[in-house]
Structure formats: C-alpha cells, structure tokens
Amino acid sequence: MKTRQILQDGAGTEERPQENRGAKVVRLGQQRRAKAAVGADAEAIYRRILAAIIEHRLAPGRKLVEERLAAVFGASRAMIRQVLTRLSHEMVVTLVPNRGAFVAEPTVEEAREVFEARRLIEPALARKLALSATPAQLARLRELVAAEEKARAQRDRQQVIRLSGEFHLEIAEMAGNAILARQMRELTLLTCLIIILYDSPVGRACPEDEHRRLLEAFAQRDQDTAAALMLHHLDHVEQSLDISLAAQDDDDLERIFS
C-alpha cells in the first residue's frame, strides 16, 4: 500500500504561522518531534485518506468508520475525527450527524456548479500565468504534462485523473493568488470525484493534447489564447460527462415518484 504524494497540500493548509507581534520571532515548528514510531501524524493521515479517495481506492459513498481507520493508521479515534472534519470542510467527505463520514458523492447539479465556477476562475488564472510564468514554472508544468501523457499511454485512468487535477491546481498556485488557489484546490478535488462518478465509459477524446497546447500558450505569453484554451478545455471535460450527466440518478427511485 504505497502512499503517493497527492495533489500537494501547499496552499490550503490549516496553520499559517502568522507574524509574531513582539520582538522575538520564534520560528515555530522548526524541528519535527519524533512521536511514536508508528507515526500518528494528523497531516500524514489526512494525505493518505485523501490520496485513497482521489485514486478511487475509496469509492464515492463509501462509509468511513472511525475506529477502523484508527486501527489502520495506529492512531486514536480523536485524531481520525480531526482528519475527517477537515476533509468534510473541503467537501471531499460528507459528515452525517450520528451516522458517520462518507466519501462525497457530488450530485449532477453540484457537478454543473463546479464547472460553472471553474469557467469563471480558471481562464483568468491562465491569463495571469501567461503573463508571469517563469522558465522554472514552465518546466514544472511540462513535467506534469509528460507524466500525464505517459499514464494515458499506459491506460492508467486513475493516474490520468490525478495528474490532470494536479496540472490545473499547479496553474492556480502559480498564478499568484493564494485565495483563488485555495478555492481552486477545492474545485479540483471535487472535479476528481465528479469524473470518477460521471465519466462516460467511451469517448474520452477530450483533454489529450489540450494541456500541452495550454502550456505552449503560457510559454509564448499569449494571454488571450491561454484563456480561450482553458475555457474550451473546461467545456470539453464537462461535455465528456454530459451523457451520464443527463442520465441523472438511476437508483434513486424516490425522486421519480414525488
């Protein structure tokens, strides 16, 4: 059971050191305490659960039993609880009072809303990055695209989804607006779940080279093209879901007889 660094947590982390008002700047957390060898670190557990969800090892709707997780990670239930509430705030997990935690299952309505939000935000981020991208940043993006293409060649769908999300998130973080990057992180994670849930089994002719073309627009500082490509790209991804999206819920009988 590998752990795999996933969708790096960079921007949206909980604790922001905050400048000290007095004179002595203490540089807190400079040395990580060892703790028990088993490793009951909230951050690590958070990452592993998130990774499992993104990589579809924990399917949407799956119940997450606290005690079970505590046993798996050799942690206390309180610690698991902490992680689950964080995941629920990030909308990756749904917390139902007195019933427990479940991997989120975004509805079709939510899916539409997520893409609507992304269409508002991401073209603007693409435009910003096209203006400011450094060679190092472009190299990093090239890396990601290469990894994605490789995964695609190997038909490793999970990795394609993950890397695609990471590409978009990286762009958001590079664009230089931490608030928007944080929001994009949420939207990107949700999108991973949405694709898992509603991806049409056929087709998938969409992103293929679109990430690469986007990258080229960045390299050439072509803001308009970058923004336009991003917009079209998002439309393509959403449309590749449309088939299932129209079909709505099949097993949800109640709503039919309302």
Place this chain on the structure above:
Amino acid sequence: MKTRQILQDGAGTEERPQENRGAKVVRLGQQRRAKAAVGADAEAIYRRILAAIIEHRLAPGRKLVEERLAAVFGASRAMIRQVLTRLSHEMVVTLVPNRGAFVAEPTVEEAREVFEARRLIEPALARKLALSATPAQLARLRELVAAEEKARAQRDRQQVIRLSGEFHLEIAEMAGNAILARQMRELTLLTCLIIILYDSPVGRACPEDEHRRLLEAFAQRDQDTAAALMLHHLDHVEQSLDISLAAQDDDDLERIFS
C-alpha cells in the same frame, strides 16, 4: 449581550443530509433535542463567535482562549475546539499550533487577492441574478438595502459593514450556484475583516447608493448593467481602502531588515 442573527449560515453548513440509499428516508434532525438548558450547541456557539467577530467586538488579532470561551458559553472545551477549527477552515480565525486561536488579520496581499477573486465571481453572479430574480427575492434585497441605509443614517458603521456583506452574500445565494455561494461566503466574511482593518477613516463616499442601483438593474433584468455596476462597486470599495493599503504594515519591523 444580544446574539443577533449574523450573515445567515445557510449554504456552507457542515452537515448535508445526503440522500439515503435504501428505502426508508429518515429526515434526520427534524426535532432539535433540548440538551441542557444552558445551551451547549455547537452551531449556536459558532454563530455567536462569528457575530462577535463580524461586529468587531472581537478585533482582528485577538486571542481566543479555549477555556475562557468554554466558561462563557457553559460548554466543554472540546466543543469550543470544534467551533474554532470550523472558523479556521473558513479563514475567520487563524489557528497557530501550540499557541492557540486568533481572530484573523488578513494581510494587504490577501486583501488584494480577495478583491481580485470577487471581481471574477460577483459580476457573473449579478448577471445570473438579473436574469432570474423573482419578486420575492427583489423584495428581500430591498429590505437589506433599506436596513443598510438606515444604519448608515445612524452612523452605525458596524451594522453597515455587516449588512453590506449580507447583501452581497444574499445575491450569491440567490444566483443559484451553491458552490459559488459557499465560496462567496468565505470571501464576504474575509472582506468584513479587511474593511475593519484597512478602512480609510475619512471618505467612505463609495457604496452609498451603489447597492440600490444594482438592485434596480436586477429589477429591470438588465444583465450587462448589473454586471458592470457590480464590478465598479467592488473597485470602489477596494479603492476606499487603498490609502491604508499602500501603507502596509507599520509595526512589522522584521520584514524591513530582511
């Protein structure tokens, strides 16, 4: 110490019932349990602390000591802790490991980012609402604007800030995209803090009638005007901060000698 319903929590609440997969739909939480008469309900405590922050009774930077709060609300420390982590996820409170919780103090950089984000999102929401606003919704908005004008007449700055935020949030929720409404809630709350921190003591000639004009655009289904007015409005608000915004941090000596 009045409690005052504040920036209603509608959209972004923690527990979303989620449809039951089986047959029996249970409608959980239909009856609120009584608990101890003192009232140790997490939701209520959350609202009261948030209200205190928005209304500036808890100033930015103020330390929030768990045990103290627990005593005030007659609740356990664990419950306070739960509320504080929720507030920290909403960026209203900053949680510093081993040091405690503080009312957030957005930096000037963050302030700029918040407004940049709002400029991307809110004109689009205004456009949507202009297309779909019902008479009931317009009436509700009129109510808010009236209340705001009244508060302004009474020179009750706190209430003006609060009601102004509520106006924007209401628009976001009416626009029919729960995801964006949730994000706007965060941005609105942050904006309240930013205004408290960086408002220029003079001027304040900005919003005056702008909310009302925006409202008129909604009433006349004029999408373009609504979007344009929203954009200009945001610019005005941000510019009214600019004087202080340029001044940056005065007491932060460290950064000067880096």
Place this chain on the structure above:
DNA sequence: ATAAACTTTTTTGTCGACAATTTATTGACG
C-alpha cells in the same frame, strides 16, 4: 412467512483528565 417489537451489537458524540508546550514570573548575575 411477514412484520412488528424487543434485544444486542456496533458506531458516533461528548466529556474530563493528564501530558506537552508556551507564556509569565521570579531571582541571580554582570
């Protein structure tokens, strides 16, 4: 055999106690 009522088991929610860390206070020394 089915469905309701009851019992058992599992799982979540809450609290208080203890450990670890930070902050304030005191005292000693240059």
Place this chain on the structure above:
DNA sequence: CGTCAATAAATTGTCGACAAAAAAGTTTAT
C-alpha cells in the same frame, strides 16, 4: 538597571472512558 536563566502558571494537545444513537439481529404474534 537590565539581561539571562530557572521556576511557576497558564494554555493547548491528546487520549481513553462513558453516554447516546443507529444498525443488526432475534423473538414473537398474526
């Protein structure tokens, strides 16, 4: 008199135990 170190107080972090609720299983009656 101020600076540094040692001690005391206050505050946060973590855990296990118990209570409350839900789910599963069992019995009984129709």
